[in-house]
Structure formats: C-alpha cells, structure tokens
Amino acid sequence: MKILIRGPLLSMSGYGNHARQIFELVKAAKPDAELYCDVLAWGNTSWILSQDYCSDNNFDQIIQKTILSYKVNETQFDEVYHVGLPNEWQTFENTKNIGITAGIESDICKEEWIDDLNKMDLVIVPSSFAKETFIKTSSFSKNNLKTDICVIPEWFYVEFKEKHDKKYNLLKNVKTDKNVLIIGQITSTSPENDRKNISRSLRETAQYFESIDENIGIVLKLLTAGSNKKANKIARDLVRKEVKDLNVPVYLLFGNMTPHELQSLYTDPKITCLLSGTRGECFGLTMLEAAVNKLLTVSTGWSAHTEHVSYYFPLLYDLKQVPPNSNGFFNINSRWAEYKNSSLEEQLYNVFVKKDVDCDALKKQAEFLINNYSKNAIISKYSSILNG
Secondary structure (H helix, E strand, C coil), X not given: CEEEEEECCCECCHHHHHHHHHHHHHHHHCCCCEEEEEECCCCCCCECCCHHHCHHHCHHHHHHCECCHHHHCCXXXXXXXXXXXXXXXXXXXXCEEEEECCCCCCCCECCHHHHHHHCCCEEEECCHHHHHHHHHHHHHHCCCCCCCEEECCCCCCHHHHCCCCCCCCCCCCCCCCEEEEEEEECCCCCCCCCCCCHHHHHHHHHHHHHHCCCCEEEEEEEECCCCHHHHHHHHHHHHHHHHCCCCCCEXXXXXXXXXXXXXXXXXXXXXXXXXXXXXXXXXXXXXHHHHHCCCEEEEECCCHHHHCCCCCEEECEEEEECCCCCXXXXXXXXXXXXXXXXXXXXXXXXXXXXXCCCHHHHHHHHHHHHHHCCHHXXXXXXXXXXXX
C-alpha cells in the first residue's frame, strides 16, 4: 500500500503540528505501508529547519519520505491524506481521499466548504466543535453533507512527559513574581478581526491590574508570519498602542520555542495563569498544553478547548457576528464569541486577589489529560478509524 500525506509538514504553524501528528498516526496505524510526504507551505509561516523544533524526532523521517512534486502526479497512491483548509484539498483519482482540517473558529463556515468535504471519502477534525460547525453549515445552506466526519483530537508534545534538568531562564528579566501569560498568533493586524483577540485581552487585563494596585505583570509571547524582527516590531507596536498609558509591566518573548522550552515557560513559578480571550478555537492546543503542565487557564467559555480542559476559569461571552471584512473563510452569517470584560475582571480577581485556585483539581486534570491526550493514548484509541 502506498500512502501520501499532503500538508505543511515542516511549517511552524498549527496546521504544521497537526500534519506531523497525522504522519505519526498513519505510520503507527499502517506500519507496512510505503509512506510518502508532499511538504506544502502554509501562508507566510516560517519552516522548521532542524530537529530541535520538531517534536518526537520525526523531522528526519519526514525529510527522508518527502517525494518530489513532479513524482506526486506520476505515482498511484492507495490513500492520500490532505491536511489543510477544505478549499485547499486536491482530490486524486482512483484513490481513497481523506481530508484533515481544524475547520474554522465560528459557528458556521463558508457554504462552499460542504462541497469540498463531499469530495472526500472521509473527513477528520480535531474537535466536536469543528464537526458541529460543518453540520450546522450543511443545515443552514440546505446542502447535504454526505461524507462521514470523525473526531480525532490532537495530542500534546511527547517531550512534556520526559524528565530533564536543563534550565532555560526564559523569564530571567521578569521582575514581577506574579504574571499572566498571553500566548498566541496574531491572525490579523485589525484587532476586531484577530481570532485570538490578543489586543483586547492585553489592554483590558492591564487596565484591571492597574486598578487593583497589585504588582502583577503580563508575559506576552506572540507568533506572527515572517521573521523574528517582524514579530518584534508587531509586538512592540501592539504594546505601545494598548498599554502605553498604563503602569503595568509587559514582558515580550520572541522566536520559536522547542517543546522543552515551552514546557519551562508553562511551569515557571513566575507564571500564575494562562489567559486567552479567544473568539474561537478549533482545538485549543495551547490550553491543553498549559493544563497538562498544571497551569491554570482563564479563557473564553466557548468552542473546542472546553472539550478537553474542564477545570479552568471561564469567561462569560456573547456570540456576535464575525466582522464582514475578516477574511474569505467565514460565512456572512458566522458568529464567534466576544468575552465580557466584567467576567474577565471577576476571574482575574479570583486568581490574583481571592487566590481561589484548586491545586488538587489542576493536578487531577493534568493526570486525566496525560492519560487520555498523550500520543500513545490517541493512537491506541483512534488507529481503528484509519483502518476502517
């Protein structure tokens, strides 16, 4: 059997991580197959150029199994796994085509995507939220969804379970003992269109901290398309715009992180909680990673991350129409969540003033996630889907 995986397998992106996990899942489910990789780009995101930033030692294996583009069209494959947005999938004739997508962060998607899904023999999504989005869109558009959709969650970095003594000192310049961590990718230079809602989260968190006269800081780890120099400029411009008049320290982190560096950030005693004012998540890997490392999350109480993170401080929200100029992926009737500032202030009060955090609950949650969202657990539970 010859199998091709098409996707951004070497990009520093959510879809890149997802594609590498599909590579591992297919490899484990079908060990006797001839596996090939068609490595695609993903927007303007940077590429992984060394093993250090590639979890589970699969960098060299992906390189070794990469097939030249012209040979893709000359080879007859038994199965092709397409990782990306539905409108990017290219079907292969006389082949089982399997589409893998995270979907979209709103309650419904572009109606044309249902046609793209129907071209596949099977569709895999990482969350029930993503599946429900397609089902709702099918009903809304009166376009029958014919292809089965299976939910296979993503797993956290295997390195999170490894013991190591290396000290990274990522927060050596952070002077405050208590800090909120905001981590995410800027998805739009317009704050109203940014799916992660980073600008608003930063501004309103800083406003609250200044109002309670507590020495609390914000650690901001931003990802963006392009170089670290570009990310540096975007982050500094963002801070100047949103918190320039507030006496709250904001510490910036730049550059890609290895899995062990990321773990050291989540577990640093200077980090009190992860904050996400997200407008929607197709999976919410960052929240899973934080919870596995027993870090409390304060996040919008809507979309996919609520499926795997049960002990967190939820932000109340309203579902609002996605701005019409966001991008071409959203339906004009799409809605996503806008958290309520009063709820943000209440939850930050509970964490930093009231200190109402149940450490035992965090520990139990981490144990559950380690048992159910590790690589081995996901592969063991879902390999049968690929062999069905």
